[in-house]
Amino acid sequence: MKRALTVPAWAKINLTLDVLSERQDGYHDLRMVMQSVSLRDTVRVAIGTGASLLVRTNLSFLPDDNTNLAAVAAERFCAAAGLDLGGLSLEIEKSIPVCAGLGGGSSDAAATLRALNELTATGFSDARLAEIGAQVGSDVPYCVFGGTALAEGRGELLTRLPVLPHCWVVLCKPEFRISTPQLFAALNVRRIVRRPDTAGVCAALEQGDLGGVARRLYNVFEDALDPRRATVVAAVKAMLLEWGALGAVMSGTGPTVFGLFDDVLTAQSAANALARQYEEVFLAEPV
Numbered sequence: 162m163k164r165a166l167t168v169p170a171w172a173k174i175n176l177t178l179d180v181l182s183e184r185q186d187g188y189h190d191l192r193m194v195m196q197s198v199s200l201r202d203t204v205r206v207a208i209g210t211g212a213s214l215l216v217r218t219n220l221s222f223l224p225d226d227n228t229n230l231a232a233v234a235a236e237r238f239c240a241a242a243g244l245d246l247g248g249l250s251l252e253i254e255k256s257i258p259v260c261a262g263l264g265g266g267s268s269d270a271a272a273t274l275r276a277l278n279e280l281t282a283t284g285f286s287d288a289r290l291a292e293i294g295a296q297v298g299s300d301v302p303y304c305v306f307g308g309t310a311l312a313e314g315r316g317e318l319l320t321r322l323p324v325l326p327h328c329w330v331v332l333c334k335p336e337f338r339i340s341t342p343q344l345f346a347a348l349n350v351r352r353i354v355r356r357p358d359t360a361g362v363c364a365a366l367e368q369g370d371l372g373g374v375a376r377r378l379y380n381v382f383e384d385a386l387d388p389r390r391a392t393v394v395a396a397v398k399a400m401l402l403e404w405g406a407l408g409a410v411m412s413g414t415g416p417t418v419f420g421l422f423d424d425v426l427t428a429q430s431a432a433n434a435l436a437r438q439y440e441e442v443f444l445a446e447p448v
């Protein structure tokens with residue numbers, strides 16, 4: 162019997178991103194304060210379809226086969242649960258820009274895990290889903306939980322933090338893409354001179370101090386960008402600040418830049434101003 166569920170897949174932003182060291186396994190040890198925001202994809206998961214795997218998205222350039230991260234997540238879920246779904250259909254409506262530093266693919270994978278857990282009544286805990294998600298991508302464990310969290314290790318060691326005080330988030334994705342592995346390769350960990358004040362951000366969250374968080378937004382990858390991209394990212398940041406953001410920073414490995422605002426009208430004006438110059442601009446809230 163066919164059963165289906167439609168679930169949201171929230172975008173994530175990095176309030177801080179620090180790269181601590183290179184690891185033996187080819188990954189890096191990170192320390193990041195993560196936040197999910199209301200910009201979202203929607204994933205419809207149907208099981209018992211009878212057919213073999215069907216993956217559909219509204220973006221023609223995304224993989225529509227078993228290499229799509231949502232399909233990889235489904236395969237890992239079935240292996241962990243020892244299940245045969247009797248056919249699986251994944252329909253992904255993308256709104257989160259792709260390769261943008263917003264964890265869109267990871268979030269689709271996490272949403273698929275949550276949906277399959279419910280549809281099959283498997284009863285895995287979120288921690289177990291996050292373990293399965295870690296086999297799919299480094300940001301998937303965080304995306305299983307969402308909210309405000311400190312992510313360490315490869316990204317899979319999660320500590321829940323006090324929620325970010327309510328604010329408005331203006332996101333702007335410049336026109337270029339950045340390859341995550343290439344940007345990691347371009348970063349010389351031993352030469353990082355400036356790092357985020359992660360402890361300060363955690364303390365500001367503890368105190369419910371939005372301004373204290375916004376003042377400390379920092380991402381070491383901004384310093385690893387080539388000059389052309391660095392100029393564009395700096396221009397978007399400058400514009401966000403000029404239009405009243407309390408702080409602005411690039412998210413993940415970019416190129417999306419976001420600003421935090423304590424007032425919706427100011428945020429809306431900033432978004433409108435950016436939208437006159439950039440195609441992909443969004444106004445969101447923390448979730």
Ligand code: C5P
Pocket residue numbers: 187188189190191297298299300314315316341342345
């Ligand atoms: O885990 P995920 O597939 O998202 O990672 C993509 C790439 O980003 C990895 O192949 C690796 O080059 C880099 N990465 C890293 N250290 C991490 C996470 C990602 O070096 N903690």
